[in-house]
Amino acid sequence: MGVTASLLSAVDEVAKSFNGQLIKPNDPDYETARKVHNGLIDKRPVVIARCRGVADVVDAVRLARDQGLGVAVRGGGHNVAGRCTIDGGMMIDLSQMKGVHVDPRARSTRAQGGSTWNVFNRETQLHGLASTGGVVSSTGIAGLTLGGGLGWLMGKHALALDNLLAVELVLADGRIVKASESENPDLFWALRGGGGNFGIATTLEYRLHQVGPMITGGLIAWPFQDAWDVLRHFRDVTARLPDEFTVFGGLVHAPDGSGTKLAAIVLCHCGSLADGEKAVQPIKVFGKPVLDAIGPMPYAAMNAMLDAAYPHGALNYWKSNFLGALTDDAIRTMIECFAKCPTPMGQLLLENFHGAVTRVDPTATAFPHRTPGYNLLVLGEWMDHAQNDICIEWVRDSYVAMQPFMGTGRYVNYIGEDEQDDAVMTAYGPNYHRLQQVKAAYDPENFFRMNQNIPPRS
Template identity: 40%
Template sequence: MIGPGDPDYEQARRVWNAIADRRPALIVRPSSVDDVIAAIRFAREQQLVVAVRGGGHSVAGFSTCDGGMVLDMSRMREVTVDPVRRTARAQGGAHLSQLDKAAQAHGLVCPVGVIGHTGVAGLTLGGGMGRLQRKHGLTVDNLLAVDLVTAEGEKIRASEEENPDLFWGLRGAGANFGVATSFEFRLHPLEGTVFVGMVAFPIDRSLEIALRVREFVGTHDDVHVAVYFTRSEELGGQPIFAVGAMHTGSADIAGRDLRVFRESSPLLDTFASRRYLDVQVMNDEASGWGKRFYTKAGFFPELTDELVDRCAGLVDTIPPGAELSLWAHGGAVGRVSDDAMAYTGRTAAFNIGAELAWEDPADDEARIAWGRAAIGALKAFMGTGTYVNDVVEADTNGAQIYGKAKYERLVRLKRQYDPDNFFRLNQNIKP
């Protein structure tokens, strides 16, 4: 336990987003499920609000609080792999890089996000998008079971067989129902090397290249594709339209498939064969702790010309350190029914995030205002749902994230498992 008088307190209270600068009364670091239970029971007795922390990446700052208890899972990071059953078990404080390393030691992989120091817990409980989503699905699509400590301090397991209703809700609204002490995942074979990179074009070629992106996404449904509208530092601040991809086929096949972009006279081309484990941490430093960050997201049913044009226009005013990033859904993501779990947005063609990073607190207002206005200008193109892990605004309601019917089902679950709303530092389902 660490309190405000302790020498470690200033370090221990930090979370990834520097905007979330809060002062909890107590930081507890359990090292076992029994410790988690003791902490939950203590917090209930003392009527302390509890912020559960996995990797600390919540952009909204949900894994810290003023005056309450932070339940910091960082001492529970073990990952074990069963190579015969092709499963992994990760404790509730593990980072993605630990799961990646443990699985790749056996030539296996679980589809997770793109930054190694993100927490397995928060990412999975919200959905889990990443470079393998079109090939193997979202992280939640590969989740087999969760061990949880409830608001009453009881152990409970959720899977398709045990408490299937809770399992449905955990996969997309999971931070609402308890402390996940471990997760079990299905793994897939992956040779250690992938073909990955990005090509950048002048922004006035956006429409021409977007047409190829649409064709490519439709014909290569297991290749990760993302497009970016931003200004390139490497190109002296020039507005660009970039196409990123990760292909798990051999370098020959990947090179042939991606020729359509690479042979279109890009300004930059970073494609190369790289070790998957290196790819998974290649942006870790650039996305390190301590910056200020804002994001706002939405799902697009289609990547229309009008939408591309609108995004390109937004780059005229884009602040430094910001981008509009659109990741292709489809493939394995689209093959799961949208009703299968709480996660909503599978039928979308692309998920957009307006992402802004900066350092000076004096820039907070202008940066956040730009992000809000950018997504506001694209609202007309958006479909149902919002990716819960990208929801920062306190006034976003559950129906906007999950759609009305799913939200109502989640409210019923919340009433059953956490009627007092003990777990409320999350995109909250109010009981």
Template identity: 40%
Template sequence: MMGTAPAAARVDEAAFQELERSFSGRLVRSDDPAYDEARSIWNGSISRFPALIAYCTGVADVVAALECATRGGLPVAVRSGGHSFPGQSLCDGGLVIDLSAMNGIRVDPVNHTVRAQAGVLLGALDRETQHFGMAVPAGIVTHTGLAGLTLGGGIGWLMRKYGLTVDQLLSADMVTADGGFVTASENHEPELFWGLRGAGTNFGVVTEFEFRLNPVGPTVLAGPILWPLEEAPHVLAFYRDWITDVPDELTTIVVHRKAPPLPSIPPDLHGRPVIAVISCYAGDIETGEEVLRPLRKFGTPLLDLCAPKPFLQHQSMFDPSFRPGWWYYVRSCDIERLDDEVIGISAAHALQLTSPLSTCNIFHLGGAVARVGEDETACSGRGVGHTFNINGNCFDAEGFDEERAWARSWWSALEPYHAGVYVNFLMDEGEARVEQAYGADKLRRLRLLKKEYDPGNVFRSNQNISPAA
């Protein structure tokens, strides 16, 4: 059924026709039969009605769309993969600059670099780079957009060995709020380059990235080991002690959830509440087997699926659990350490799981992430131990209020231990939470940068940083 756009969600006809004459991509208005499909995004709980969706094919289209929005006083949202939890790639009554058609990738295997346009999804980037036995550390779900992930930091399976996605960034091309064009790197516009690496959605439309490539795989030792959820206190206590001296080649995520109905999981475990430690050892397989041996021997696991496999296969393992169109809600926080109180809180709230889609994922940081100085990039939280991602998810609206309340309750119980937050895991939570993501000193610096590149706050459909007064 086609959605009904609010009356305000219209583009002035003269402005539309002028844009149409100079635009090479596809333009979708609210009366277009494709409108409902065009305004849909990954998080099905978000429903917004933009006046116009502009599918750009290059920089000229981005500039033309931006000029149209500016002349008409329309809000602007920028969409790459449309994968943000709060749905900031859509706006009511405004213009969506959609970059999905800008999806070119060019690998330079000699210099170990890759150029990728802003519409690229992580799975496509992985396929191209793994052909040459290399990768950019980037995320855990392959249909995530590269642009949004990168500009907020970029945690993923390779981060402890190589760092965050932004730590691989060599340069970025950007269209500014006034329609200008700039390339930022360490040697050119270095202050902008600093800000793009963690708060980049605030300053313009990044159209292309250049990344450093790292040798990976193509085979890694990876996969989940599952225990009954009732054993969570013991598993977490062992895990806390075990990870204190694991090598950087190992990145792990602890997951609390009901076992999903996947072919790799025996039917008698489907729907059973479990705690899993999912590993990715991006190094010598035999060495990885020795590193993981204590984990595999702990307690009595229900299932051990950790095995040598293609990195591409491991990168897509979460895809079935985060399908487009389901309803997603997240509360997140950084935690210094999994002390006994944090473990107790987590184990108690995990037992209250009801939805088959709700999860709590605990990312182990450190390693290469922590070796980048806190002030070297806008991305913060370099020294914390873990990032909690508490998802209250449902297939649709049924039960969604209860799952959101469950996620908020767990997050609130952890509040005495909060040590910041990863900006890509924020919902629409207000200025105070944005400040928590960056810290007061960085935020002052970012506000000055915002004043220089976007003084009118054109780019505000994001975790917004207001321009300095």
């Protein structure tokens, strides 16, 4: 939809009471405001509603409905598929809504939907508390949590969504509802994994845990020529981890931009420093690492450690799937694929699922992936548009090569823009039909569809 005179008039009328900004294509802030984290995404909304409170969100939803505009919701703006923005519709931008209020006695926090994990951690760590957040601290809390929420504390404290206590939601008709175990429990079940399908999360309430401020964490890397031994050792180590220990591994490039390929392990032990020092020894003494940055560090620093590897505006194209098993053949194929990686920012990652994550019933929340094992992420990242074709081709080819080793299920937060509809169905498995029923109850017209969409069905 283009910018019509009637739309401009409607926007100007709403702007009279709007506390935030209603940004139009000719406004000075538009070009900056429309950009999201993934530089490969180049969409142009006809209006950007930069909200400062819940009333703004309600007005934005009603304006979009009245004008027949599709909507996309931006929190942190990190969604790799760019579903936080839209061509010809309205971006509802919550990035100014970052308030975080901690109740240290109740060990809980209420955070606005535009908060990012660095803001969240800064407030909770004042009290030595934390909840499972992302592996990159600039990620928005809402999108990550509602789709799952892998993070450095998940072995001990499960996923981000498993720590949700309540969500305040603006529905498609502009109503404000609360979802929790006691209020709208069907909606609360669906929100924990069902993403942005049901409304706009303006406030999320989390359970907090005693964490840090100091934990044992960091990154250790070996020459790429040792990748076979390193990944087999990673497999052995992750077969017997205590809950406090979350360990990811994979094939990466040196952070200096040289293109040097490495085999690496990134880890976080959230127990005592003495226990952490003991737990990391089998990894630290293995082989001859070229980089060892493992040791005591603040939890907030651990959560921000990888931020520089995912800069705003870098071009990203990912593919992901849960593995059936990390076999020798799977490791061999990973190494062969990574040897062909054309970008000095590309990665092949293995995210280990164990501990508390796997002790939740697959139907207890909408997120069904509770089996111990690994999620494979083929991560293409580069800076020059001239490399678009070759980098995307590498991701696709690597994903195809790894398919013989894949199990069932997808992590919905990693599903790409060009994926087929059955990818979403696969991501939810046995929970898909129930999600469709909840969608039909709360968004029967599929107003919120710029997401990993679940069509309503009674």
